Amino acid sequence: MATTTPNYGWPVPTSTDYVKDGATAIEALGDAIDATVFGLPSAGLTLVKTQTIGSAVSSVTVTGAFSATYDNYLVTISGGVASTTTGLNLTLGSTATGYYRGGNFTSYTGTTVSGINSSNASSWLSASLGTTTSIDGRFELYDPFLTKNTKIRATYVSTVTNGESYVFGGFLNDSTSYTAFTLTTTSGTLTGGTIRVYGYRNS
Amino acid sequence: MATTKPFIQIDDLVREMTTEEHTAYKAQQASNAAAQAEADAKATARISALAKLADLGLTAEEIAAL
Numbered sequence: 023m024a025t026t027t028p029n030y031g032w033p034v035p036t037s038t039d040y041v042k043d044g045a046t047a048i049e050a051l052g053d054a055i056d057a058t059v060f061g062l063p064s065a066g067l068t069l070v071k072t073q074t075i076g077s078a079v080s081s082v083t084v085t086g087a088f089s090a091t092y093d094n095y096l097v098t099i100s101g102g103v104a105s106t107t108t109g110l111n112l113t114l115g116s117t118a119t120g121y122y123r124g125g126n127f128t129s130y131t132g133t134t135v136s137g138i139n140s141s142n143a144s145s146w147l148s149a150s151l152g153t154t155t156s157i158d159g160r161f162e163l164y165d166p167f168l169t170k171n172t173k174i175r176a177t178y179v180s181t182v183t184n185g186e187s188y189v190f191g192g193f194l195n196d197s198t199s200y201t202a203f204t205l206t207t208t209s210g211t212l213t214g215g216t217i218r219v220y221g222y223r224n225s
Numbered sequence: 226m227a228t229t230k231p232f233i234q235i236d237d238l239v240r241e242m243t244t245e246e247h248t249a250y251k252a253q254q255a256s257n258a259a260a261q262a263e264a265d266a267k268a269t270a271r272i273s274a275l276a277k278l279a280d281l282g283l284t285a286e287e288i289a290a291l
Contacts, residue, residue, distance in 0.1 A: 073236065073237075075234065076232075076234045076239040077239070078232055079231075079232045079233060079234040080231035080232060080233060080242075080250070081233045081234065081250075082233075082234045083233070083234065083235040083236070085235065086236075109261070118249070134272055136268035136271060136272065137267065137268065137271065138264045139264065140263075140264060143257070144257060144260075145253065147257055147260055148261075206250070208257060208258070208261070211232070
């Protein structure tokens with residue numbers, strides 16, 4: 023006598039069912055799976071690429087990160103350590119000019135909100151942060167693959183007791199289509215950790 | 226022979242910088258350092274200005290209203 027699977031309740035035969043009914047049982051199971059899968063919602067956020075950071079590197083380039091499939095992306099950096107506290111400066115492709123940002127940070131040891139900015143810089147400064155106990159960063163990139171300005175919203179938190187939390191927004195003043203990005207230390211090197219690139223579903 | 230240039234990573238490939246890459250890397254580091262120093266100077270000046278305003282007797286609410 024047929025039974026059902028424990029999660030979706032798909033019909034499956036049992037060991038005592040007749041072999042001659044096997045084709046019918048397979049058809050019923052296939053139809054049930056088809057109906058279930060067809061009705062599943064598509065994920066809004068999809069992991070596009072994972073890159074493990076190597077040992078004692080001063081920069082990490084992630085290629086094939088952006089494509090026509092998604093307009094907007096979320097990038098996270100976690101795990102690993104730096105040889106010293108260092109900002110991780112972000113560039114797209116081989117572009118080394120035209121990076122604009124404005125934001126602020128607040129130290130863990132004070133309440134003053136300090137503004138930061140840069141105009142037509144050679145990178146987005148401190149888009150993430152490395153310390154001797156962690157690497158931390160989270161930024162969204164809007165339209166990096168499209169032939170229009172790429173926009174960024176970035177944040178990091180320090181794991182140094184007299185460190186800070188930090189947030190900024192900005193854009194890259196060109197209309198180049200990019201597929202790759204690079205994180206470069208201000209000083210020292212990175213070891214370990216994972217960079218993950220997610221794509222936001224367009225529709 | 227001792228390694229003198231930093232290592233870079235491109236996807237899973239880790240290698241020493243080429244001479245050209247090292248030159249570009251140093252130029253960008255200098256540019257980044259200048260930009261960071263400018264931003265730090267602005268932040269320091271702001272903190273100093275806020276402290277002076279407080280010394281003049283302005284309350285935190287009054288300073289925030291400026």
